[in-house]
Protein backbone atom coordinates (compact mmCIF):
# COMPACT_ATOMS: atom_id res chain seq x y z
CA UNK A 1 0.00 0.00 0.00
CA UNK A 2 1.25 3.45 -0.88
CA UNK A 3 1.78 5.78 2.10
CA UNK A 4 1.23 9.01 0.25
CA UNK A 5 -1.35 10.53 -2.07
CA UNK A 6 -0.32 10.87 -5.74
CA UNK A 7 2.15 13.72 -6.34
CA UNK A 8 0.29 17.01 -6.66
CA UNK A 9 -2.78 15.68 -4.81
CA UNK A 10 -3.59 16.45 -1.20
CA UNK A 11 -4.82 14.54 1.83
CA UNK A 12 -6.86 16.82 4.04
CA UNK A 13 -6.21 15.82 7.65
CA UNK A 14 -8.65 17.53 10.06
CA UNK A 15 -6.38 20.53 10.66
CA UNK A 16 -5.99 20.98 6.87
CA UNK A 17 -9.69 20.63 6.32
CA UNK A 18 -10.45 23.23 8.97
CA UNK A 19 -8.32 25.71 6.99
CA UNK A 20 -10.09 24.73 3.77
CA UNK A 21 -13.47 25.17 5.47
CA UNK A 22 -12.40 28.59 6.75
CA UNK A 23 -11.45 29.58 3.17
CA UNK A 24 -14.74 28.29 1.73
CA UNK A 25 -16.79 30.00 4.47
CA UNK A 26 -15.07 33.34 3.79
CA UNK A 27 -15.55 32.96 0.03
CA UNK A 28 -19.25 32.15 0.50
CA UNK A 29 -19.73 34.99 2.94
CA UNK A 30 -18.30 37.67 0.62
CA UNK A 31 -20.08 36.21 -2.44
CA UNK A 32 -23.36 36.44 -0.49
CA UNK A 33 -22.60 40.06 0.45
CA UNK A 34 -22.28 40.79 -3.26
CA UNK A 35 -25.58 39.08 -4.08
CA UNK A 36 -24.12 36.06 -5.93
CA UNK A 37 -25.97 32.72 -6.15
CA UNK A 38 -24.10 29.42 -5.86
CA UNK A 39 -24.14 26.79 -8.66
CA UNK A 40 -22.14 23.68 -9.55
CA UNK A 41 -21.58 21.38 -12.52
CA UNK A 42 -20.08 17.92 -13.09
CA UNK A 43 -16.36 17.29 -12.46
CA UNK A 44 -16.15 15.29 -15.71
CA UNK A 45 -17.00 16.92 -19.05
CA UNK A 46 -16.76 16.13 -22.76
CA UNK A 47 -13.18 16.68 -23.88
CA UNK A 48 -14.14 19.05 -26.69
CA UNK A 49 -15.49 21.55 -24.17
CA UNK A 50 -11.85 22.47 -23.51
CA UNK A 51 -10.08 21.92 -26.81
CA UNK A 52 -9.78 25.16 -28.77
CA UNK A 53 -11.68 27.49 -26.40
CA UNK A 54 -9.43 27.53 -23.33
CA UNK A 55 -6.14 27.78 -25.20
CA UNK A 56 -3.09 25.66 -25.71
CA UNK A 57 -1.69 25.83 -22.18
CA UNK A 58 -4.75 24.31 -20.51
CA UNK A 59 -5.20 21.82 -23.35
CA UNK A 60 -1.76 20.38 -22.63
CA UNK A 61 -2.63 20.06 -18.94
CA UNK A 62 -5.85 18.10 -19.36
CA UNK A 63 -6.57 14.89 -17.49
CA UNK A 64 -8.40 13.23 -20.34
CA UNK A 65 -9.31 9.67 -21.28
CA UNK A 66 -11.80 7.60 -23.24
CA UNK A 67 -14.60 6.24 -21.04
CA UNK A 68 -16.29 2.83 -21.32
CA UNK A 69 -18.94 4.30 -23.62
CA UNK A 70 -16.18 5.44 -26.02
CA UNK A 71 -16.60 9.10 -25.16
CA UNK A 72 -13.58 11.37 -24.97
CA UNK A 73 -13.85 13.01 -21.57
CA UNK A 74 -11.75 15.25 -19.28
CA UNK A 75 -11.70 16.17 -15.61
CA UNK A 76 -12.52 19.87 -15.47
CA UNK A 77 -9.35 22.02 -15.47
CA UNK A 78 -11.38 25.24 -15.02
CA UNK A 79 -15.01 26.18 -14.47
CA UNK A 80 -15.62 28.82 -17.15
CA UNK A 81 -16.45 26.40 -20.03
CA UNK A 82 -18.95 24.55 -17.78
CA UNK A 83 -20.56 27.85 -16.81
CA UNK A 84 -20.74 28.91 -20.47
CA UNK A 85 -22.31 25.54 -21.36
CA UNK A 86 -24.87 25.75 -18.54
CA UNK A 87 -25.87 29.32 -19.37
CA UNK A 88 -25.98 28.55 -23.11
CA UNK A 89 -28.35 25.62 -22.43
CA UNK A 90 -30.87 27.79 -20.57
CA UNK A 91 -30.28 30.66 -23.00
CA UNK A 92 -32.73 33.48 -22.72
CA UNK A 93 -34.71 31.91 -19.85
CA UNK A 94 -32.24 33.17 -17.23
CA UNK A 95 -32.71 36.64 -15.78
CA UNK A 96 -29.80 38.96 -16.64
CA UNK A 97 -27.39 39.96 -15.41
CA UNK A 98 -26.55 36.55 -13.98
CA UNK A 99 -24.42 36.75 -10.82
CA UNK A 100 -23.24 33.26 -9.98
CA UNK A 101 -20.44 31.74 -7.94
CA UNK A 102 -19.08 28.22 -7.50
CA UNK A 103 -16.29 26.41 -5.63
CA UNK A 104 -15.26 23.52 -7.91
CA UNK A 105 -12.29 21.19 -7.48
CA UNK A 106 -10.20 21.44 -10.64
CA UNK A 107 -7.54 19.17 -12.16
CA UNK A 108 -4.54 20.20 -14.23
CA UNK A 109 -1.57 18.04 -15.10
CA UNK A 110 1.01 20.68 -14.10
CA UNK A 111 4.48 20.16 -12.73
CA UNK A 112 4.10 20.37 -8.97
CA UNK A 113 5.79 23.35 -7.29
CA UNK A 114 5.03 25.82 -4.51
CA UNK A 115 1.48 27.12 -5.02
CA UNK A 116 0.89 24.83 -8.00
CA UNK A 117 -0.66 21.37 -7.68
CA UNK A 118 -2.46 18.87 -9.87
CA UNK A 119 -5.76 19.58 -8.11
CA UNK A 120 -7.06 22.70 -6.43
CA UNK A 121 -10.30 24.30 -5.35
CA UNK A 122 -11.16 27.56 -7.05
CA UNK A 123 -13.77 30.14 -6.21
CA UNK A 124 -15.35 31.39 -9.42
CA UNK A 125 -17.46 34.54 -9.48
CA UNK A 126 -18.95 35.56 -12.82
CA UNK A 127 -21.38 38.14 -14.15
CA UNK A 128 -23.13 37.40 -17.43
CA UNK A 129 -25.13 39.88 -19.50
CA UNK A 130 -23.49 43.20 -18.66
CA UNK A 131 -21.09 45.32 -20.74
CA UNK A 132 -20.70 48.24 -18.31
CA UNK A 133 -17.32 48.83 -16.66
CA UNK A 134 -19.25 48.93 -13.36
CA UNK A 135 -19.46 45.14 -13.69
CA UNK A 136 -15.67 44.85 -14.14
CA UNK A 137 -15.14 47.03 -11.07
CA UNK A 138 -17.75 45.00 -9.11
CA UNK A 139 -15.85 41.74 -9.62
CA UNK A 140 -12.44 43.24 -8.88
CA UNK A 141 -13.91 44.79 -5.72
CA UNK A 142 -15.27 41.38 -4.68
CA UNK A 143 -11.82 39.81 -5.14
CA UNK A 144 -10.24 42.59 -3.05
CA UNK A 145 -12.92 42.29 -0.34
CA UNK A 146 -12.32 38.55 -0.06
CA UNK A 147 -8.65 39.25 0.66
CA UNK A 148 -9.66 41.95 3.17
CA UNK A 149 -12.02 39.47 4.84
CA UNK A 150 -9.01 37.16 5.36
CA UNK A 151 -7.22 40.06 7.09
CA UNK A 152 -4.93 41.16 4.23
CA UNK A 153 -4.32 44.84 3.47
CA UNK A 154 -2.81 46.93 0.62
CA UNK A 155 0.69 46.11 1.96
CA UNK A 156 0.05 42.40 1.38
CA UNK A 157 -1.35 42.15 -2.15
CA UNK A 158 -2.13 44.14 -5.29
CA UNK A 159 -4.53 43.74 -8.19
CA UNK A 160 -2.83 44.32 -11.52
CA UNK A 161 -5.31 45.39 -14.18
CA UNK A 162 -4.90 45.40 -17.93
CA UNK A 163 -7.23 45.39 -20.93
CA UNK A 164 -6.81 43.29 -24.06
CA UNK A 165 -8.56 46.05 -26.08
CA UNK A 166 -5.82 48.47 -24.96
CA UNK A 167 -3.11 45.89 -25.70
CA UNK A 168 -4.59 45.30 -29.13
CA UNK A 169 -4.57 49.03 -29.94
CA UNK A 170 -1.03 49.31 -28.62
CA UNK A 171 0.32 46.36 -30.60
CA UNK A 172 -1.44 47.40 -33.82
CA UNK A 173 -0.01 50.89 -33.25
CA UNK A 174 3.41 49.26 -33.04
CA UNK A 175 2.89 47.69 -36.47
CA UNK A 176 2.17 44.16 -35.31
CA UNK A 177 -0.20 42.37 -37.66
CA UNK A 178 -3.73 41.57 -36.53
CA UNK A 179 -3.22 37.83 -37.11
CA UNK A 180 -0.11 37.83 -34.91
CA UNK A 181 -1.77 39.48 -31.92
CA UNK A 182 -2.34 36.29 -29.92
CA UNK A 183 1.29 35.33 -30.43
CA UNK A 184 2.36 38.80 -29.27
CA UNK A 185 0.06 38.54 -26.20
CA UNK A 186 1.67 35.23 -25.27
CA UNK A 187 5.12 36.75 -25.60
CA UNK A 188 4.20 39.73 -23.42
CA UNK A 189 2.74 37.34 -20.83
CA UNK A 190 6.12 35.63 -20.57
CA UNK A 191 8.41 38.70 -20.39
CA UNK A 192 10.34 39.03 -17.17
CA UNK A 193 9.51 41.79 -14.69
CA UNK A 194 13.24 42.49 -14.35
CA UNK A 195 13.65 43.58 -17.98
CA UNK A 196 13.70 47.35 -18.52
CA UNK A 197 12.51 47.06 -22.12
CA UNK A 198 9.75 44.99 -23.66
CA UNK A 199 10.52 43.67 -27.12
CA UNK A 200 8.72 41.25 -29.40
CA UNK A 201 10.63 38.67 -31.37
CA UNK A 202 7.99 37.93 -33.95
CA UNK A 203 9.43 37.05 -37.32
CA UNK A 204 7.14 38.18 -40.15
CA UNK A 205 4.52 39.57 -37.79
CA UNK A 206 4.84 43.17 -38.80
CA UNK A 207 2.88 45.25 -41.25
CA UNK A 208 4.14 47.63 -43.95
CA UNK A 209 7.38 49.41 -43.32
CA UNK A 210 7.84 48.47 -39.64
CA UNK A 211 9.61 45.14 -40.14
CA UNK A 212 11.19 45.00 -36.70
CA UNK A 213 9.99 45.18 -33.13
CA UNK A 214 10.14 48.61 -31.59
CA UNK A 215 10.99 48.19 -27.91
CA UNK A 216 8.77 49.83 -25.28
CA UNK A 217 10.14 50.85 -21.87
CA UNK A 218 8.42 48.64 -19.27
CA UNK A 219 7.71 51.60 -17.02
CA UNK A 220 5.44 53.18 -19.68
CA UNK A 221 3.22 50.06 -19.43
CA UNK A 222 2.65 50.51 -15.70
CA UNK A 223 0.35 53.08 -14.06
CA UNK A 224 -2.75 54.71 -15.56
CA UNK A 225 -1.04 57.98 -16.48
CA UNK A 226 1.99 56.54 -18.33
CA UNK A 227 -0.32 54.11 -20.15
CA UNK A 228 -2.71 56.96 -21.11
CA UNK A 229 0.24 58.99 -22.40
CA UNK A 230 1.48 56.04 -24.48
CA UNK A 231 -1.98 55.34 -25.90
CA UNK A 232 -2.85 58.95 -26.69
CA UNK A 233 -0.20 58.94 -29.43
CA UNK A 234 -1.76 55.91 -31.19
CA UNK A 235 -4.80 55.69 -33.49
CA UNK A 236 -7.93 54.84 -31.43
CA UNK A 237 -5.86 54.94 -28.24
CA UNK A 238 -7.91 57.52 -26.32
CA UNK A 239 -11.09 55.52 -26.92
CA UNK A 240 -9.56 52.13 -26.17
CA UNK A 241 -8.43 53.19 -22.73
CA UNK A 242 -11.87 54.39 -21.54
CA UNK A 243 -13.15 51.10 -19.95
CA UNK A 244 -9.86 50.67 -18.07
CA UNK A 245 -9.96 54.28 -16.86
CA UNK A 246 -13.59 53.89 -15.76
CA UNK A 247 -12.91 50.62 -13.93
CA UNK A 248 -10.01 52.14 -11.99
CA UNK A 249 -12.04 55.30 -11.24
CA UNK A 250 -14.94 53.18 -9.90
CA UNK A 251 -12.62 51.19 -7.63
CA UNK A 252 -11.09 54.45 -6.38
CA UNK A 253 -14.57 55.82 -5.60
CA UNK A 254 -15.26 52.66 -3.59
CA UNK A 255 -12.15 53.43 -1.53
CA UNK A 256 -10.15 50.54 -3.00
CA UNK A 257 -7.68 52.60 -5.06
CA UNK A 258 -4.72 51.54 -2.88
CA UNK A 259 -5.12 47.93 -3.95
CA UNK A 260 -5.06 48.60 -7.68
CA UNK A 261 -2.31 49.04 -10.23
CA UNK A 262 -2.68 49.36 -14.02
CA UNK A 263 -0.15 46.97 -15.59
CA UNK A 264 -0.28 46.21 -19.30
CA UNK A 265 2.17 43.34 -18.92
CA UNK A 266 -0.77 41.34 -17.51
CA UNK A 267 -2.26 39.40 -20.41
CA UNK A 268 -3.55 36.09 -18.89
CA UNK A 269 -2.87 32.71 -20.40
CA UNK A 270 -6.42 31.75 -21.37
CA UNK A 271 -7.48 32.37 -24.96
CA UNK A 272 -11.06 33.55 -24.47
CA UNK A 273 -10.51 36.93 -22.77
CA UNK A 274 -11.59 39.98 -24.79
CA UNK A 275 -11.42 43.02 -22.47
CA UNK A 276 -10.29 43.87 -18.95
CA UNK A 277 -8.01 41.20 -17.49
CA UNK A 278 -6.60 41.20 -13.97
CA UNK A 279 -4.50 39.21 -11.52
CA UNK A 280 -3.97 39.39 -7.77
CA UNK A 281 -0.43 38.96 -6.47
CA UNK A 282 1.25 39.05 -3.08
CA UNK A 283 3.22 42.31 -2.95
CA UNK A 284 6.61 40.62 -2.96
CA UNK A 285 5.54 38.63 -5.98
CA UNK A 286 6.97 35.46 -4.46
CA UNK A 287 4.09 33.19 -5.35
CA UNK A 288 2.01 32.56 -8.45
CA UNK A 289 -1.16 34.66 -8.85
CA UNK A 290 -3.69 34.35 -6.02
CA UNK A 291 -6.53 35.03 -8.46
CA UNK A 292 -7.09 35.94 -12.07
CA UNK A 293 -9.92 36.78 -14.41
CA UNK A 294 -11.39 39.12 -16.94
CA UNK A 295 -13.97 39.72 -19.62
CA UNK A 296 -14.83 37.01 -22.14
CA UNK A 297 -17.56 38.59 -24.25
CA UNK A 298 -17.49 36.04 -27.08
CA UNK A 299 -17.32 32.70 -25.26
CA UNK A 300 -21.05 32.14 -24.77
CA UNK A 301 -21.79 32.52 -28.45
CA UNK A 302 -18.87 30.24 -29.29
CA UNK A 303 -20.39 27.67 -26.87
CA UNK A 304 -23.54 27.71 -29.03
CA UNK A 305 -25.44 30.01 -26.69
CA UNK A 306 -26.80 33.53 -26.83
CA UNK A 307 -24.49 36.40 -27.68
CA UNK A 308 -24.00 37.66 -24.13
CA UNK A 309 -21.12 39.62 -22.61
CA UNK A 310 -19.50 37.92 -19.62
CA UNK A 311 -16.74 38.37 -17.10
CA UNK A 312 -15.42 36.69 -13.98
CA UNK A 313 -12.46 35.52 -11.97
CA UNK A 314 -11.06 32.44 -10.30
CA UNK A 315 -9.29 32.40 -6.91
CA UNK A 316 -7.45 29.24 -5.92
CA UNK A 317 -7.13 27.80 -2.41
CA UNK A 318 -3.46 26.77 -2.71
CA UNK A 319 -1.66 30.12 -2.82
CA UNK A 320 -4.20 31.51 -0.36
CA UNK A 321 -3.50 28.70 2.14
CA UNK A 322 0.25 29.40 1.88
CA UNK A 323 -0.30 33.08 2.64
CA UNK A 324 -2.69 32.36 5.53
CA UNK A 325 -0.28 29.85 7.08
CA UNK A 326 2.65 32.25 6.73
CA UNK A 327 0.75 34.88 8.65
CA UNK A 328 -0.41 32.45 11.28
CA UNK A 329 -4.05 33.45 10.80
CA UNK A 330 -5.14 29.96 9.86
CA UNK A 331 -7.64 28.51 12.35
CA UNK A 332 -6.41 25.47 14.23
CA UNK A 333 -9.21 23.56 15.94
CA UNK A 334 -11.66 21.71 13.76
CA UNK A 335 -14.02 20.94 16.66
CA UNK A 336 -15.15 23.16 19.46
CA UNK A 337 -16.61 21.23 22.34
CA UNK A 338 -18.94 22.88 24.83
CA UNK A 339 -18.12 20.27 27.48
CA UNK A 340 -16.68 16.84 28.20
CA UNK A 341 -18.93 14.67 30.38
CA UNK A 342 -17.45 12.53 33.11
CA UNK A 343 -19.02 9.62 35.01
CA UNK A 344 -17.44 9.15 38.43
CA UNK A 345 -18.37 5.45 38.65
CA UNK A 346 -19.74 2.90 36.17
CA UNK A 347 -23.23 3.36 37.71
CA UNK A 348 -23.22 7.03 36.73
CA UNK A 349 -22.77 6.23 33.03
CA UNK A 350 -26.51 6.01 32.16
CA UNK A 351 -26.90 9.58 33.50
CA UNK A 352 -23.98 10.77 31.44
CA UNK A 353 -25.47 9.13 28.34
CA UNK A 354 -28.88 10.70 28.95
CA UNK A 355 -27.43 14.12 29.68
CA UNK A 356 -25.07 13.97 26.67
CA UNK A 357 -27.94 13.08 24.38
CA UNK A 358 -30.18 15.83 25.76
CA UNK A 359 -27.38 18.39 25.41
CA UNK A 360 -26.66 17.32 21.81
CA UNK A 361 -30.39 17.64 21.05
CA UNK A 362 -30.10 21.23 22.18
CA UNK A 363 -27.17 21.87 19.84
CA UNK A 364 -24.36 21.72 22.42
CA UNK A 365 -21.22 19.85 21.28
CA UNK A 366 -20.28 17.27 23.92
CA UNK A 367 -18.15 14.18 24.23
CA UNK A 368 -17.49 11.55 26.92
CA UNK A 369 -14.98 8.74 27.31
CA UNK A 370 -15.98 5.73 25.23
CA UNK A 371 -14.68 3.34 27.84
CA UNK A 372 -15.03 3.83 31.55
CA UNK A 373 -11.85 4.82 33.41
CA UNK A 374 -10.98 6.76 36.55
CA UNK A 375 -11.95 10.43 36.90
CA UNK A 376 -8.33 11.59 36.51
CA UNK A 377 -7.92 9.76 33.20
CA UNK A 378 -11.22 11.22 31.97
CA UNK A 379 -10.11 14.74 32.95
CA UNK A 380 -6.89 14.22 30.97
CA UNK A 381 -8.89 13.11 27.97
CA UNK A 382 -11.15 16.17 28.33
CA UNK A 383 -8.10 18.47 28.27
CA UNK A 384 -6.59 16.60 25.31
CA UNK A 385 -9.83 17.09 23.38
CA UNK A 386 -9.63 20.85 24.06
CA UNK A 387 -12.87 20.95 26.08
CA UNK A 388 -13.24 24.18 28.07
CA UNK A 389 -15.29 22.44 30.80
CA UNK A 390 -15.90 19.06 32.33
CA UNK A 391 -19.38 18.15 33.54
CA UNK A 392 -18.94 15.55 36.28
CA UNK A 393 -21.71 13.29 37.56
CA UNK A 394 -21.32 11.08 40.64
CA UNK A 395 -23.84 9.37 42.96
CA UNK A 396 -24.22 12.47 45.14
CA UNK A 397 -24.91 14.78 42.21
CA UNK A 398 -27.29 12.29 40.65
CA UNK A 399 -29.49 12.23 43.74
CA UNK A 400 -29.50 16.02 44.01
CA UNK A 401 -30.26 16.50 40.26
CA UNK A 402 -26.96 18.35 39.83
CA UNK A 403 -23.65 18.14 38.06
CA UNK A 404 -20.28 19.55 38.98
CA UNK A 405 -19.05 21.85 36.22
CA UNK A 406 -15.30 22.32 36.27
CA UNK A 407 -13.73 25.15 34.27
CA UNK A 408 -10.69 23.35 32.87
CA UNK A 409 -8.76 26.56 32.25
CA UNK A 410 -9.39 28.34 35.55
CA UNK A 411 -9.63 25.14 37.65
CA UNK A 412 -12.79 26.45 39.41
CA UNK A 413 -15.88 24.33 40.12
CA UNK A 414 -19.60 25.03 40.50
CA UNK A 415 -22.64 22.86 41.22
CA UNK A 416 -25.23 23.37 38.48
CA UNK A 417 -28.79 21.93 38.37
CA UNK A 418 -29.23 19.59 35.35
CA UNK A 419 -32.18 21.53 33.92
CA UNK A 420 -30.04 24.67 33.95
CA UNK A 421 -27.30 22.83 32.03
CA UNK A 422 -29.85 22.10 29.35
CA UNK A 423 -31.41 25.55 29.30
CA UNK A 424 -29.16 28.46 28.63
CA UNK A 425 -26.05 27.51 30.64
CA UNK A 426 -23.93 27.05 27.50
CA UNK A 427 -25.36 29.96 25.48
Ligand code: HAM
Nearest residue numbers: 078080116117120289290291292293312313314316318
Ligand atom coordinates in the same frame (compact mmCIF):
# COMPACT_ATOMS: atom_id res chain seq x y z
P1 HAM B 1 -6.59 30.72 -13.92
O1 HAM B 1 -5.72 31.93 -13.92
O2 HAM B 1 -6.15 29.58 -14.75
O3 HAM B 1 -8.04 31.21 -14.36
O4 HAM B 1 -6.79 30.23 -12.42
C1 HAM B 1 -7.22 31.12 -11.42
C2 HAM B 1 -6.46 30.89 -10.12
O5 HAM B 1 -6.56 29.52 -9.75
C3 HAM B 1 -4.96 31.15 -10.22
O6 HAM B 1 -4.67 32.51 -10.00
C4 HAM B 1 -4.41 30.27 -9.10
O7 HAM B 1 -4.55 30.88 -7.82
C5 HAM B 1 -5.38 29.09 -9.11
N1 HAM B 1 -4.77 27.96 -9.83
C6 HAM B 1 -4.80 27.70 -11.16
N2 HAM B 1 -4.12 26.57 -11.44
C7 HAM B 1 -3.65 26.09 -10.27
C8 HAM B 1 -2.88 24.95 -9.90
N3 HAM B 1 -2.44 24.06 -10.78
N4 HAM B 1 -2.57 24.79 -8.59
C9 HAM B 1 -3.00 25.67 -7.66
N5 HAM B 1 -3.74 26.76 -7.95
C10 HAM B 1 -4.06 26.97 -9.24
C11 HAM B 1 -9.09 30.39 -14.63
O8 HAM B 1 -9.12 29.22 -14.39
C12 HAM B 1 -10.31 31.12 -15.19
N6 HAM B 1 -11.28 30.11 -15.64
C13 HAM B 1 -10.89 32.04 -14.15
C14 HAM B 1 -12.08 32.78 -14.63
C15 HAM B 1 -13.36 32.66 -14.17
N7 HAM B 1 -12.11 33.68 -15.61
C16 HAM B 1 -13.35 34.12 -15.77
N8 HAM B 1 -14.13 33.50 -14.90
